[in-house]
Amino acid sequence: xxxxxxxxxxxGDVAKAxxxxxxxxxxxxxxxxxxxxxxxAWTDETAGTDDAVDVGSFAEAxxxxxxxxxxxxxxxxxxxxxxxxxxxxxxxxxxxxxNPLDFTGGEPRLxxxxxxxxxxxxxxxxxxxxxxxCFNTVSHHQMVDPEFEAETPPMFVCGxxxxxxxxxxxxxxxxxxxxxxxxGGIESARYLEALVPLWVRVGENRDTWSHAFGVVQ
Ligand SMILES: NC(=O)c1ccc[n+]([C@@H]2O[C@H](COP(=O)([O-])OP(=O)(O)OC[C@H]3O[C@@H](n4cnc5c(N)ncnc54)[C@H](OP(=O)(O)O)[C@@H]3O)[C@@H](O)[C@H]2O)c1
Numbered sequence: 001x002x003x004x005x006x007x008x009x010x011x012g013d014v015a016k017a018x019x020x021x022x023x024x025x026x027x028x029x030x031x032x033x034x035x036x037x038x039x040x041a042w043t044d045e046t047a048g049t050d051d052a053v054d055v056g057s058f059a060e061a062x063x064x065x066x067x068x069x070x071x072x073x074x075x076x077x078x079x080x081x082x083x084x085x086x087x088x089x090x091x092x093x094x095x096x097x098x099n100p101l102d103f104t105g106g107e108p109r110l111x112x113x114x115x116x117x118x119x120x121x122x123x124x125x126x127x128x129x130x131x132x133x134c135f136n137t138v139s140h141h142q143m144v145d146p147e148f149e150a151e152t153p154p155m156f157v158c159g160x161x162x163x164x165x166x167x168x169x170x171x172x173x174x175x176x177x178x179x180x181x182x183x184g185g186i187e188s189a190r191y192l193e194a195l196v197p198l199w200v201r202v203g204e205n206r207d208t209w210s211h212a213f214g215v216v217q
Contacts, residue, residue: 003028003066004026004027004028004066005027005028005030005064005065005066005067006022006027006028006029006030006064006065006066006067006068006069007029007030007031007032007060007061007062007063007064007065007067007068007069008022008029008030008031008032008061008065008068008069008071009032009058009061009062009068009069009070009071009072009080009081009084010031010032010033010069010070010071010072010080011031011032011033011035011038011039012071012072012073013140014071014097014135014140014143015031015033015069015071016031016042016140017140017141017143017144018069018071018097018135018140018143018144019031019053020046020051020053020144021143021144021145021175022144022175023046023050023051023052023053024050024051024144024145025144025174025175026050028054028064029053029054030053030054030055030056030060030061030064030065031053031054031055031056031061032055032056032057032058032059032060032061032062032084033055033057033058034057034058034083036055036056036057039055040055043055057083058080058083058084058085059083059084059085059088061084062084062085062088062089063085063088065092066092066093067092067093067094067095067167067171068089068092068093068094068095068129069094069095069096069097069135070094070095070096070097070098070122071097071098071135072098073098074098074099074100074101074111074118075100075101075102075111077098077100077118077121077122077125078121078125081122081125081126086125086126086128087128089126089128089129090128090129091128091129092129092130093129093130093132093164093167093168094122094126094129094130094131094132095132095134095135095168095171096118096119096122096131096132096133096134096136096189097134097135097136097143098118098122098136099118099136099193099196100112100113100117100118100193101196101197107197107200107201107204108196108197108200109197110193110194110196110197113190113193113194114190114194115190116190117186117187117189117190117192117193118189118193119131119133119158119159119186119188119189119190119192119193120186120187120189120190123159123160123186130159130160130161130163130164131159131160131164131186132157132158132159132161132164132165132168133156133157133158133159133183133186133188133189133192133193134155134156134157134168134172134180135155136192136193136196137155137156137192137195137196137199137212137213138155138212139209139210139212141209141210142210142212143175144175144176145175145176146176146177146212147210148210148211148212151178151214152176152177152178152212153178153181153212153213153214153215154172154177154178154179154180154181154214154215155172155177155179155180155181156180156181156183156192156195156213157169157172157180157181157182157183158182158183158184158185158186158187158188158189158192159185159186160185160186165180165182168180181214181215195213199211199212199213
């Protein structure tokens with residue numbers, strides 16, 4: 001039976017948006033960080049309400065979730081997974097929201113890409129988990145119950161496990177998305193991650209941060 005426990009590895013804007021959002025949708029959420037104290041004011045805001053979010057270490061969050069979201073800086077994903085304990089992900093769906101971005105020197109660039117991706121590296125680091133790249137191409141403001149002026153596009157996902165992608169799509173639908181746009185195996189993370197520097201440049205030109213890419217026919 002599917003349970004509704006989710007662990008979120010990370011404490012930044014993405015982890016907070018997803019943590020609150022999943023809680024609002026009735027999930028039992030544990031957010032993981034190396035410094036739980038820094039989230040105290042944030043958790044106090046909803047303590048005792050249905051939207052309450054628990055906080056623990058990376059390992060506690062990974063252990064807690066039947067589904068785990070990875071939401072840390074792309075350049076430290078390996079360090080975060082090592083701290084979380086790779087065995088704590090075994091048999092689980094992992095939604096990988098990370099991007100391998102280099103912010104030195106102005107607009108973000110990919111740290112690596114073309115023939116490699118962070119999605120593939122995360123899957124290789126977690127061989128007993130099913131990694132689905134998800135959430136990485138939209139702003140944290142739009143990750144849960146998105147609101148666009150135009151029709152909401154399905155969320156781009158990719159991953160090697162068809163069942164895991166189907167479960168990811170169910171979760172996305174519950175969170176207010178019209179479904180998932182399947183971009184293929186985890187190798188397609190090369191292209192989903194490459195959308196992000198483009199997303200930033202388009203946002204700067206349009207002076208908006210609430211946009212998303214979609215497929216039209
Ligand atoms: N911001 C967005 O709208 C957005 C949208 C789509 C995708 N993303 C991607 O989602 C990921 C999270 O983004 P974010 O903006 O929420 O947060 P972020 O600032 O990119 O990452 C914060 C997280 O990184 C962890 N971290 C930093 N240094 C670390 C280290 N040396 N070892 C282990 N962990 C370390 C922090 O751990 P502690 O908790 O211990 O401090 C924290 O949980 C990124 O990969 C980003 O590219 C972001």
